[in-house]
Amino acid sequence: MSLLQLEGVTKSFGAIHALQGIDLTISEGEAVGLMGDNGAGKSTLMRIIAGNFLPTAGKIRINGSEVHFNKPVDARNNGIEIVYQDLALCNNLTAAANVFLGREIRKKFGPISYLDHKAMFEKAAELFRELKSETRPRDLVKQMSGGQRQAVAIARTRLSDPKLVLMDEPTAAISVRQVAEVLNLIHRLKDSGHAVILVSHRMPDVFEVCDRVSVLRRGTKVADKQISETSPEEVTGLITGAIENA
Amino acid sequence: MTDTTQKSHAEIDESITSRQEMSGLQAALKTQPFWVFIALIAIGVVMSFISDVFLTERNFFNITRNFAFFGIMALGMSAVICTAGIDLSVGSLMGLAGIVTGLVMQAGYGIGFGFIACMGAAAIVGLINGILIAYVRMAPFVVTLGMLAMARSIAMVISNNKMIYDFGPDQELFEWIGGESVFGVPNPVWVLMILTVVFWWVWRYSTWGRWVIAIGGNADAAKLAGIPVERVIVSVYVLCSCCAGLAAFLLVGWFGSVTNALGLTYELNVIAATVIGGANLMGGVVYAFGAPIGAALMELIRNSLLLAGIDALWQQFFVGLFLILAVLLEQIRNRGRS
Numbered sequence: 001m002s003l004l005q006l007e008g009v010t011k012s013f014g015a016i017h018a019l020q021g022i023d024l025t026i027s028e029g030e031a032v033g034l035m036g037d038n039g040a041g042k043s044t045l046m047r048i049i050a051g052n053f054l055p056t057a058g059k060i061r062i063n064g065s066e067v068h069f070n071k072p073v074d075a076r077n078n079g080i081e082i083v084y085q086d087l088a089l090c091n092n093l094t095a096a097a098n099v100f101l102g103r104e105i106r107k108k109f110g111p112i113s114y115l116d117h118k119a120m121f122e123k124a125a126e127l128f129r130e131l132k133s134e135t136r137p138r139d140l141v142k143q144m145s146g147g148q149r150q151a152v153a154i155a156r157t158r159l160s161d162p163k164l165v166l167m168d169e170p171t172a173a174i175s176v177r178q179v180a181e182v183l184n185l186i187h188r189l190k191d192s193g194h195a196v197i198l199v200s201h202r203m204p205d206v207f208e209v210c211d212r213v214s215v216l217r218r219g220t221k222v223a224d225k226q227i228s229e230t231s232p233e234e235v236t237g238l239i240t241g242a243i244e245n246a
Numbered sequence: 247m248t249d250t251t252q253k254s255h256a257e258i259d260e261s262i263t264s265r266q267e268m269s270g271l272q273a274a275l276k277t278q279p280f281w282v283f284i285a286l287i288a289i290g291v292v293m294s295f296i297s298d299v300f301l302t303e304r305n306f307f308n309i310t311r312n313f314a315f316f317g318i319m320a321l322g323m324s325a326v327i328c329t330a331g332i333d334l335s336v337g338s339l340m341g342l343a344g345i346v347t348g349l350v351m352q353a354g355y356g357i358g359f360g361f362i363a364c365m366g367a368a369a370i371v372g373l374i375n376g377i378l379i380a381y382v383r384m385a386p387f388v389v390t391l392g393m394l395a396m397a398r399s400i401a402m403v404i405s406n407n408k409m410i411y412d413f414g415p416d417q418e419l420f421e422w423i424g425g426e427s428v429f430g431v432p433n434p435v436w437v438l439m440i441l442t443v444v445f446w447w448v449w450r451y452s453t454w455g456r457w458v459i460a461i462g463g464n465a466d467a468a469k470l471a472g473i474p475v476e477r478v479i480v481s482v483y484v485l486c487s488c489c490a491g492l493a494a495f496l497l498v499g500w501f502g503s504v505t506n507a508l509g510l511t512y513e514l515n516v517i518a519a520t521v522i523g524g525a526n527l528m529g530g531v532v533y534a535f536g537a538p539i540g541a542a543l544m545e546l547i548r549n550s551l552l553l554a555g556i557d558a559l560w561q562q563f564f565v566g567l568f569l570i571l572a573v574l575l576e577q578i579r580n581r582g583r584s
Contacts (some may be wrong), residue, residue, distance in 0.1 A: 073472040088470045090463035092530035093456075101460055102471035104453050114451035156471075 002027050002061075003195050004080075004161055005043070009058035011044055018044040020219045021058070026164065031186060031196040035226075036216035037239050042199045043085070045216070046166050049197070050082040051075035062163075079163035083170055087153040089141050096124035096137035099155045127155040130188075132181050132211070137160035148176035154185060164195045171205050183209050203232045215239055278524030279536040282543055288312070289546055291455075294440040297553040305549070307432060313519075313545035314434035315493045319512070320537035321362075321445050322489025325482045327520055328462045330529025331386035333486045335375060335393035336516055339511025340494040341401040343368050346490075347495055348410035348504045357416035358425075361495060368491025369484050371397055376480030394513065401506040411503035424499020434496045438538055446534035455458055458482060462529035518565060519544055522540075522572040545566060 002025040011019040018040045026032055036042050048055050051069030060067050072219050075082070080200050089098050100120050107116040115190045124137040131150035141149060150170060157165050167186075171179045179202075186209045200206050206213055207227060215223040215238040222245040223230075224236045237243035275278050293300040319336055327334045346367040351360040362369045371393060413420050424431055448455040457478050460468040469475045490509075498504040521527070522543055523536025547564045 043444075067254075076472065083468065087462070088467040090460045090467050090530075097456065101468065102457075102473050106453065112425060113453075115453060115456060131357035216306050240362060 003030075003063060005059075005061040006045075006049075007059040007061070007117040009048060009055045011048060011053070011062070012056045013039075017219050018094065019048075019055075020232070022138045022216075022221050024214060024221070024224070026194055026195045026197065028163070029190050029193045030212065031190050031198060031210045033210035033213040034197055034216065035203075035213060035235060035239055036201045037200075040216040040239075041219045042216055043168065044068060044137075046082065046168055046197070046199060049075065049080060049164075050078075057200065060209075076160070076162075079160075080166065080168040081157035081160065081162040081164070083091055083150075083153045083157055084235075085168040085172070087149050089149060089152060091142035092140065094140055095128075095135050095140050095155075096120045098141055098152050099124045099159065100134060101156075103159055124155065128156050129155070130158070131155060131185055133178070145175075150174050150178065150182065154182065162194065165189060165198065165200075165222050166197045169201065170198070171202055173202060179205065206235075207232060217241060266337065270508055275534075276579070277533060278532045278572065278579075279539045281575060282524070282536075282539050282572065286539065286543055286546060289550060293550050293553065296550075298526050300550075300553055303430070305553075307430070309542075309545050309549050311432035312549075312574065313541040314432065314438040315450070315497050316515055316544065317438045317514070317538040317541035318375045318434070318441060318493045319486075319490050319516045320494075320523065321441055321534070322486035323516050323520045324523065324525045324532050324534075324537050325458060326386075326486045327517075327525040327527060328458055328529060328532040329465075329482055330462055330527070331379065331479070331482070331518065332346070332390060332527070333375065333483065334387065334390040334513050335371065335397055335487065335518075336490040337509040337512035337514075338394045338397035338486055339368055339371050339490045340497070340512060341398045341506050342371065343491040343494040344498045344504040344508040345401045345405045345506055347498055348413065349404065349509055350414065351413040351420065352410055354414045357420050360413070360416070360420065363497045365488055365491050367528050368487040368494075372484035372487025373480065375487065376483035379446045379483065380476040380479035398506070398510075401508075406508045407506065409503055409505045421502050422499075424496040425502070434493075434500070436540075437496065442538050444535055445537075449532055449534055454478065454481070459530060459532060462531070470575070474517075513543060515565075516541075518569045522569055524576070526576070540572075 004026045006022055006024040009019055009022040010017070022045060024032075031050060034042050034045065047053055049060070051072045051074050054070065060069070067074075067078055069078070072082075084127065089102065093101070097120070105116045105119045105123070106113040121137045128137065128151060130136045131154060132153050133148065135144070135148040135151045141152060144152070154170065170182050174182070183205060186198065189196050196209060198206060210227055212224065212226055213235055215235060216220055217239065234243060238245070258379065289512045290300075299305055321335060347360045347364040350363040351357065375389055375393055378384045378507045379386050426433060428436060451458070457468065460471070460473060461475055461478060465475055494508060497508065519540035520537060521540070523540025524533045525531060525536060544565055547568060548561050551561055551564060552558065
């Protein structure tokens, strides 16, 4: 049984059809690369899976049962975590505070519960170590580099033990060394049975970590192939439309 | 490159984890309230040379009591401003809450009911503000400007434009709470001190405080993180109104009478005190100690001008000047940082 199954997902904004009848399945521990040109509908599809908006038509199934995500928290409660492209961080808070935003660790003193800063700093430090990132938990996000911000956003998803992690361009704005680290993390997620959807413009990244690649063009899925059965040249052709479909 | 200088990765990781940009003291040095506090001390030192009266116990008693009311309101206002909002209705709300307290106590209901009625009226006004801002998504400036007019008008209607000076059976206790002192410190100052500590704790240790600051930093990110942004914003406006209600309760007790003009134009002083205390109108910044320090600076300016024999007509000029200087200081420090 597949972890996530999309059936005929369609999304229209008025007269504009952003997505038309998308079918997509993902199994446990599988990494799928979602590729397509700007405006192909990648972000819209991600946002539907993440619960930012409901599809106009079509079904979403998790482990075989149909779900309706009215808001992002619904998706999270179903084991789906997302790293947003704009990272969705609060610049005025520390790295640790951002990692734990909305899921703060609390201590109890009688009837009063209060933030356990020490536990959050330590846990955040542990997550950053796992990511091999030089992000300091006590630093404010506004003082950080693009790579460090990325690490904070990825560390957020590691708090719960999600079944599926959506990554929207995680390697777009970071250094070469950190790209390798992020890809390593994706490998580690897969090894521990997590599924990953990677939206990326960077062909080498997708071919490095993904098992399968799905290509969207103008709101429809034109290809869904095992990485071993395709090539960067073919995928490029599919994205641009030089190859009709495969 | 020698082996002796190389550390194990674990050690390096550890040092990265525990490293902080600065120590606690250095962090305090970078905050606006600290520098305003220095300005307070500087003015105090200058004044102690200019005026013999300045350093007397009596004068300090008056200064602290006078700014306590503004400080209490500024604590609530700093929460609102932290969410990048504004509450212009606090002055009018004082009038409304004061009149409601007066009417209830005049009717013979005792101080308990008086207090509940006062805070209840404040909470309702805050709730209306908050719902219109958070759920209907109206601009805070417009909503609270409307409430400024409406609350004052209702205060006039229900008071029938008359002064209330009879507070029923608990008159003495009521006037003691607002007007007297314990251990030589005026009661409103005690309230301000306790509330400041409570707010300090809330901003540092409560989940709610953390969420308010997050909303001020990036409301969209807070929403995506699952924070109930609308409810938190409503609670912030209710809190701000309740602070204004509490200040009205104390102020009426001190005056021993109330008219519907209570708190007229106070909103400007409260906002000024909050901004001088380090609040940023863009949101995301809050200091518990900023509110009393900002309020103290404004009262100190007033008091100093009075004691130095400068025409009272200059007061507003200097309050405005310090407001602009405080914001300028904040900008210059930010520029140096980035």
